[in-house]
Structures are given as C-alpha cells and as structure tokens.
Amino acid sequence: MANGRATRVHHIGVTVKDVEETMRAWEMLFDTKGKIVQVTEHFRIGVFHVAGVTFFFNENTDPSKPDDVARGFEVPVIFGGHQIVNEQGEGITHIAFETTDLDYHVDKARAAGMGVKHDVHKDSLEGMCNFIDPNKVSLPLEFMMPVEGRENPLE
Numbered sequence: 001m002a003n004g005r006a007t008r009v010h011h012i013g014v015t016v017k018d019v020e021e022t023m024r025a026w027e028m029l030f031d032t033k034g035k036i037v038q039v040t041e042h043f044r045i046g047v048f049h050v051a052g053v054t055f056f057f058n059e060n061t062d063p064s065k066p067d068d069v070a071r072g073f074e075v076p077v078i079f080g081g082h083q084i085v086n087e088q089g090e091g092i093t094h095i096a097f098e099t100t101d102l103d104y105h106v107d108k109a110r111a112a113g114m115g116v117k118h119d120v121h122k123d124s125l126e127g128m129c130n131f132i133d134p135n136k137v138s139l140p141l142e143f144m145m146p147v148e149g150r151e152n153p154l155e
Helices: 019-030 102-111
Strands: 006-015 035-040 043-050 053-060 091-099 122-124 127-132 141-146
Touching: 006 141, 019 035, 019 043, 019 053, 091 102, 102 127, 102 141
Parallel strands: 006 053, 091 141
Antiparallel strands: 006 091, 035 043, 043 053, 122 127, 127 141
16 A cells, blocks of 8 residues: 555535524634635535635435435445434534545554445545545545546536
8 A cells, every 4th residue: 555645624614504693603703705606507606715624515405305405425424324404404524635545544444343325435626525424533534646637627
C-alpha cells in the first residue's frame, strides 16, 4: 500500500432547509459573499468560503420530501445507524478531505475494520470520492481525490 496523505479539508457538508436564508446569514456574519449552485432540479448547494474552510450548504427542494431533506442523496446523513442531523433535518453531514491517493485511504479504512460506502469510487466535482462509515470515526468522512484537468463546477 503506497502512502497517500490528506492535503486539506476540501469542504464541510451541511444539510439545510433554506440555502438562501443560510447564505444570507453567513454573508452578514462574515462580510463575504457565497454562491448558490442549482445541481439538479431538486438539489442546490450554497458554497461559502470562510477562514480557509469551504462549506457546502446542501438543500433539497423536492416538495415531496419537506421534512427529510437529506434522505436519498449521496451524503451519508444516516450511515451505519449514525445520525448527525437534528430533528428538522439540518446539520453537519460530513467532512471531506482531499487526498493524494484515494485508494490508500479507503484501503486503510478497510484494514482498520471500517466500512466504506461505495465499492467503486464515485465521480464527484473535480475528481473521485468515497465515504468512510462514521461508526468508528464518530463523524461521516469523505475522501476526495482530484482528477487532472477537471475543474470543480461549484467554484
């Protein structure tokens, strides 16, 4: 197993009910502007940078799921019996680390007896990603690895 390393926190994923309201509050609090991206018909992400950290505020706009904004998405809000969102369906869903070697971190997690969400890494933003089961690490973790030549569509 070659040595990979986490190079930075790529983002902190947060599920919210109203991305515009959340962005307005954060913009007022931190005197900086964010950006809202319509990812699919029923999914928007507010991208906000503060103090060297990027937050992704994830909002589901599907009217058939008003009380359960995170269910059915690729973020592990409930994963292995671990839930970190509040009763209103809002809260930190995961922390994503950028890595130099995605296979290295997935293999290390498996070797330590941790679950991995996907058997095959998923396409994500400017690269590939996978999630580590939070039962052993207390919070859902995502590892992301950039793919040369791909840009992050949210930036």
